[in-house]
Amino acid sequence: MRIALDAMGTDHAPDSEVAGAVAAVEQHPDLNIVLVGDEALITGRLARFPGHDRITVVHTPDRIAPDEPPVSALRRAPRSSINLGIELHKEGEADAFVSAGSTGAVMAASQLTLRALDGVDRPTLGTPFPTARGTTLVVDSGANVDCKPQQLFQFARLGAIYMHDVAGVARPAVGLLNVGSEPLKGTESVQAAHRLLADSDLNFVGNVEGRDIIHHGCDVLVCDGFIGNILLKFYESTASFVADTMRSRLAEDGLDPRLDGLFSGFDYAEYGGVPLLGVNGVSIVCHGASSPRAIKEAVGVAKRAVDSRMVSHMARDLAAGQIGNA
């Protein structure tokens, strides 16, 4: 098992990547990591952690900035750490790719190089949302703003396989984000997706309302990437704002309770990155502010996806779905 890790992605690259890679190989005895990035910088950091012969380096000085337009950036820097890492995966030199760089660039390079699986119109980003009981995978969380019913249905299938294979949920409950519980609620597109889901062999639990998300209304929550992205950013910012407000008010009372970790359940970074689902490979995107721990968790997610043969399962399932719908 060898995972290619973009060493130029986080805000403080390559420090988080190097420390995360070291932690990952320590945790997994069968894991090798290829760090892709500036060799001098990486080896300088690696020297602080001696004895890790399961970490190697593929050199490139080229980096894509988080705010560059993805497609033109990939053309400008064809030997960027993102391009090189995904090519390593494509050519079988690595079994998966993990990056905390530009989400758009990782998505575009994954689609251009790895290609979408047969039966997948549009690959999708699935973001794990912490809830009162475990995590809910929100698909799509920002890759596709306008979605047809058939695409929402594909997101559901991809998300269910991810939650089964990677999160170990035996029979993932799939919900459709909507404004009410009745099948005929919502936009025309969402109503049509409801019919596709209800007629499928998925464990479809029906519509899930905004108020049900936090109480874990389902394991896989299907929505278009417009609302998924807004919901994700709203959740992250609101949870941290509420926590900060509470902390400062308690401090006014002279109270300083052990608040560290109080909101760890809401810390997006702990959940091991965001998988790009529906491409012919394992491609995981991490937050630009990822800690070493978050990088380690994302590598662990990539490893579970490889170990479980997630991509083969998706290829088989979606190709079958396509034939069934033809």
Next chain:
Amino acid sequence: MRIALDAMGTDHAPDSEVAGAVAAVEQHPDLNIVLVGDEALITGRLARFPGHDRITVVHTPDRIAPDEPPVSALRRAPRSSINLGIELHKEGEADAFVSAGSTGAVMAASQLTLRALDGVDRPTLGTPFPTARGTTLVVDSGANVDCKPQQLFQFARLGAIYMHDVAGVARPAVGLLNVGSEPLKGTESVQAAHRLLADSDLNFVGNVEGRDIIHHGCDVLVCDGFIGNILLKFYESTASFVADTMRSRLAEDGLDPRLDGLFSGFDYAEYGGVPLLGVNGVSIVCHGASSPRAIKEAVGVAKRAVDSRMVSHMARDLAAGQIGNA
């Protein structure tokens, strides 16, 4: 000034309504309230608060349940407290209508009886979201799931007038809910709405992302009712869940700090109900769980809408907009 208040709306009607009405007339010396509902029940409760000759009763025993399909319920019970209250307003016997009953029934009755203003394709619900700095009015928050760009534009105009007249914001900042800051982000419909807003005389501050909402990215946040409803329910449930989690963890530490009111800033009930904007009248919907205080606040909102001549301002503005676009 006379406001018709549905006395049969809350989960514990008419207790909250009667106590809220008493508090409202005590606060506003020029205010009269007509309670619409079961006279025997209402007068029984009113007897606990002697001396309020500015509260009168219009009797009806008919009530619409929160879960009835709105339009058929209005037909089934033409003398329901919602129908009667809105008719009082229509006929000039009351200057505004407030109800904590079925949102769908209040909306339907308002549109059927009061009618939409010229230039308004679809009336809209605007829900005040508490933020780090004051409130942001989210329009539409659930009345219309599929929205054309022109409708989003009308929501913006109606919301801006509401925030000016009722909330006293001198020049309300209008934002468009979107997945990025650039004008070409989002769905085709949202991009078209962006052009309409950018070319208008509104104080348009551009796209507002999910993460900007809590930090008060704008005074009026424009979105379709599908995402508005989901966002609202997600916000309410998440804020209370985070608060509950924090409380129980503090209790584990043996701490019992003064937490009452800690999250009052996030208490939807305090914000005085949800206005239905774009009809030829003042129609305010409250939460079914409204406290007497929430009812009093909603009556206060209705009073400010009447005092400020909000509906005249909307009629003038939207009719002008229609001519300009014809």
